[in-house]
Amino acid sequence: MTGMNAKEKWSTLDGWASELAIPIEIVRQRLKGVPSMIGRHNNRLADFYREEDVRRQCADLLTNR
Numbered sequence: 058m059t060g061m062n063a064k065e066k067w068s069t070l071d072g073w074a075s076e077l078a079i080p081i082e083i084v085r086q087r088l089k090g091v092p093s094m095i096g097r098h099n100n101r102l103a104d105f106y107r108e109e110d111v112r113r114q115c116a117d118l119l120t121n122r
Contacts, residue, residue, distance in 0.1 A: 066108040069098050073111045079118055087114040 070088065074081035091114060093104040112119060 067094065067096075067105040068108070068111075069103045069105055073106060073108075077111070077115065077119065079115060083118070084111070084115065087111075 068076065070081055070084055073079075074084045077084070088106055088111065091106060091110050093106050095102055096105050097103070098105075
């Protein structure tokens, strides 16, 4: 991906589910087709998603927070 901002926050599905208190299956469904970046997490390859994308896809679940 190009144009990555050093201040952007990226995390895995597990990380976002935990941070946003949304079940991981819901986060997974919402992020299907959303661009991700592959990286290492706990010594394994994992998909990382931008906070901006996650919050946009889950906005209706976050409105009361």
